[in-house]
Amino acid sequence: MRIEVEEKEGIYKVTINEPFPPLDLQFNGNKSQKSLADLGLDVTTEGGYLVIEKELHLKEHVLGLGEKAVELDRRRRRYVMNNTDPGIYQKFHDPLYINIPFMISVVEGKATGYFVNSASLLVFDIGFEDYGKVRVKVPEEGVELYILEGPTIEKVLERYSLLVGKPFLPPKWAFGYMISRYSYYPQDKIVELIDLLKGDGFPVEAVFLDIDFMDSFKLFTWHKKRFYDPAKFLNDVHSRGVKVVTIVDHSVRADQNYEVFASGLGKYCELDTGELFVGRLWPGNCVYPDFFRQDTREWWSKLIADWLSQGVDGIWLDMNEPTDFSRIDAINQVFRGTPIQVKDLREYGRFPENVVHYFKGKKVPHNRVRNAYPYYQAMATFDGFKSAGKGEVFILSRSGFAGIQKYAFVWTGDSTSSWDQLRLQIQMVLGLSISGVPYVGIDIGGFQGRNQKEIDNSPEMLMRQFQIAMFFPFFRTHKAPDGVDTEPIYLPSYYKEKVKKVIETRYRFLPYMYCLAEEAHETGHPIVRPLFYEFQEDEDTYRVDDEYMLGSWVLYAPVIYPQMEVRKSYLPVKAKWADFWTGEVLQGWVDSRNDLPVYIREGSVIPLSEGDFIVYGEGSITVEGVSVRSSGKKVTFSKPYRLGKLLVYGLGPERARADGKEVEVVREGKVTVVRVDGTVKEVEME
Numbered sequence: 001m002r003i004e005v006e007e008k009e010g011i012y013k014v015t016i017n018e019p020f021p022p023l024d025l026q027f028n029g030n031k032s033q034k035s036l037a038d039l040g041l042d043v044t045t046e047g048g049y050l051v052i053e054k055e056l057h058l059k060e061h062v063l064g065l066g067e068k069a070v071e072l073d074r075r076r077r078r079y080v081m082n083n084t085d086p087g088i089y090q091k092f093h094d095p096l097y098i099n100i101p102f103m104i105s106v107v108e109g110k111a112t113g114y115f116v117n118s119a120s121l122l123v124f125d126i127g128f129e130d131y132g133k134v135r136v137k138v139p140e141e142g143v144e145l146y147i148l149e150g151p152t153i154e155k156v157l158e159r160y161s162l163l164v165g166k167p168f169l170p171p172k173w174a175f176g177y178m179i180s181r182y183s184y185y186p187q188d189k190i191v192e193l194i195d196l197l198k199g200d201g202f203p204v205e206a207v208f209l210d211i212d213f214m215d216s217f218k219l220f221t222w223h224k225k226r227f228y229d230p231a232k233f234l235n236d237v238h239s240r241g242v243k244v245v246t247i248v249d250h251s252v253r254a255d256q257n258y259e260v261f262a263s264g265l266g267k268y269c270e271l272d273t274g275e276l277f278v279g280r281l282w283p284g285n286c287v288y289p290d291f292f293r294q295d296t297r298e299w300w301s302k303l304i305a306d307w308l309s310q311g312v313d314g315i316w317l318d319m320n321e322p323t324d325f326s327r328i329d330a331i332n333q334v335f336r337g338t339p340i341q342v343k344d345l346r347e348y349g350r351f352p353e354n355v356v357h358y359f360k361g362k363k364v365p366h367n368r369v370r371n372a373y374p375y376y377q378a379m380a381t382f383d384g385f386k387s388a389g390k391g392e393v394f395i396l397s398r399s400g401f402a403g404i405q406k407y408a409f410v411w412t413g414d415s416t417s418s419w420d421q422l423r424l425q426i427q428m429v430l431g432l433s434i435s436g437v438p439y440v441g442i443d444i445g446g447f448q449g450r451n452q453k454e455i456d457n458s459p460e461m462l463m464r465q466f467q468i469a470m471f472f473p474f475f476r477t478h479k480a481p482d483g484v485d486t487e488p489i490y491l492p493s494y495y496k497e498k499v500k501k502v503i504e505t506r507y508r509f510l511p512y513m514y515c516l517a518e519e520a521h522e523t524g525h526p527i528v529r530p531l532f533y534e535f536q537e538d539e540d541t542y543r544v545d546d547e548y549m550l551g552s553w554v555l556y557a558p559v560i561y562p563q564m565e566v567r568k569s570y571l572p573v574k575a576k577w578a579d580f581w582t583g584e585v586l587q588g589w590v591d592s593r594n595d596l597p598v599y600i601r602e603g604s605v606i607p608l609s610e611g612d613f614i615v616y617g618e619g620s621i622t623v624e625g626v627s628v629r630s631s632g633k634k635v636t637f638s639k640p641y642r643l644g645k646l647l648v649y650g651l652g653p654e655r656a657r658a659d660g661k662e663v664e665v666v667r668e669g670k671v672t673v674v675r676v677d678g679t680v681k682e683v684e685m686e
């Protein structure tokens with residue numbers, strides 16, 4: 001076995017034999033003096049597999065690996081990395097849509113990252129098969145492996161994003177409330193729905209069009225009756241300040257009279273015999289672009305650019321694991337009319353094994369690179385935005401691989417509206433965040449309609465889903481055709497008001513969330529974070545995965561149990577916290593009776609809507625190019641700033657002066673409110 005180790009700035013690259021990596025990472029390291037053993041690793045071969053091994057310490061935490069329907073600490077389980085459309089999933093189902101071969105190990109407070117640059121079916125066994133070992137099975141003869149030094153989890157993520165790519169910077173509207181349904185139509189009803197929502201006081205930033213907007217599911221077409229005048233539709237929606245995002249699957253209808261199909265011949269996935277691979281998806285017989293090919297990506301980018309140029313604002317890439325129904329349809333066909341029901345067809349929703357791609361001048365079996373398909377599709381789609389001259393990019397992708405953060409938002413797919421899944425959805429979102437994907441969210445409302453007994457269609461459940469998602473970067477309601485309506489206007493008044501409060505609170509924190517998006521773009525830091533990200537040495541935080549942080553300064557402990565009156569939450573003891581609503585200063589295990597338990601960490605300067613700021617002790621932040629500093633007694637802006645109110649937590653002032661002039665100071669509970677409402681450079685408090 002040939003093994004080479006290179007190093008550069010805290011990153012080690014281990015090359016084993018002759019790899020064929022899916023991502024071309026520009027590393028350029030120097031030859032390292034360290035051996036594999038010095039890095040705590042061992043590599044062996046076992047029945048055609050490479051096996052990478054390391055010790056699993058008794059008090060080690062293992063994090064990451066993308067979208068996994070389990071607890072955030074991945075110990076004592078085996079994970080399969082193979083992008084899959086599960087149709088429906090519950091906790092512990094594996095694999096799901098997004099698989100990222102990147103894990104972070106934390107041993108005695110010291111974090112180290114491991115990234116395996118392979119898009120084939122890897123198996124990560126974290127102390128399951130062998131109690132004291134982490135073993136990664138690679139079905140290849142050669143592989144590229146990167147070890148990323150910490151010592152903090154944050155530093156590992158910074159190094160990972162330097163290596164694999166930094167998150168793109170989305171437009172501000174992407175963080176607002178968006179509506180979606182499988183499927184909204186006809187066009188006038190959508191406009192009416194937007195008016196109803198807005199009329200009831202709900203903001204709407206974007207509307208998503210699911211597959212029924214197309215003519216016979218042909219990509220880049222409009223259904224002639226349902227969208228009788230697309231230009232009018234786009235104009236009607238835009239004139240209401242709302243963006244339009246359309247779904248674009250990877251399935252091109254195989255139809256000689258369909259221009260897109262004809263224009264792409266020679267660029268689709270093939271079988272190893274050289275024949276075109278004709279599969280089945282929503283359009284019936286269809287073909288799939290081979291996104292591993294440069295010429296396919298260029299062709300696709302042009303299609304995307306043309307589509308966007310009519311005024312479409314965003315693209316939703318669905319089914320891009322990639323999924324194909326041909327084998328599922330064939331199996332169902334065999335048993336049609338019999339009492340036999342095949343229970344789990346998930347395995348068969350993937351491309352057959354004899355599909356090949358043309359990648360970097362080689363003919364490669366699909367399974368060797370499968371997990372990177374959505375990455376290359378998203379890359380080509382992103383380029384489409386650029387060639388259309390769009391200043392803003394919005395892509396939502398269901399599947400993903402390492403690097404998807406450079407191009408897209410992701411969400412957790414076809415979730416279920418059940419109590420069990422409330423906690424699971426938080427875990428899945430945080431699991432993705434900690435795997436380098438900051439723009440993530442869920443189907444608020446739970447996608448599944450009425451096809452399972454666990455589904456809870458109660459207003460309380462819908463309200464709780466809005467609540468858990470309050471600070472998730474992606475914030476969209478979406479539902480299957482047979483489910484209840486999830487837009488909040490359909491809720492009974494008590495719950496409607498509660499959801500309004502969630503949306504208002506989210507919008508209140510949007511300026512802060514956007515600062516975090518900028519931080520993610522510059523550094524690779526996640527927007528929502530598990531508690532252990534901020535408090536790596538606090539062992540309690542590794543088992544608390546029903547709370548999350550928004551950046552470093554806001555902790556949120558959503559209510560996830562039915563009829564819960566008191567929410568017990570953990571506020572890490574290394575910091576001091578103030579209840580956002582009351583200003584009460586707290587620490588450790590606390591009880592909250594509030595529906596939205598939000599806590600502010602000491603040391604924060606947090607921009608809110610309407611030019612307001614929270615200040616709690618000494619801290620700083622940069623918002624829209626203005627850097628804001630608080631010494632606890634004085635808040636200074638680097639440029640004149642139109643300030644609304646300062647909400648001062650902790651010890652409040654008796655008197656305040658803005659640029660030397662006395663201003664009003666009032667108390668709201670334990671929060672001191674300094675009202676300024678004007679352009680200032682400095683506010684002093686006594």
Ligand SMILES: OC[C@H]1O[C@H](O[C@H]2[C@H](O)[C@@H](O)[C@@H](O[C@H]3[C@H](O)[C@@H](O)[C@@H](O)O[C@@H]3CO)O[C@@H]2CO)[C@H](O)[C@@H](O)[C@@H]1O
Pocket residue numbers: 085086087088181182210211247318319398413414447448451478479480
């Ligand atoms: O564009 C329409 C929606 O497409 C996605 O969801 C589909 C999913 O990918 C399919 O696998 C399938 O799932 C169903 C499954 O086949 C069936 O056995 C049963 O278990 O129910 C599953 C869910 O209904 O159909 C889904 C669409 O119904 C995408 O994830 C959605 O967001 C899109 O709205």
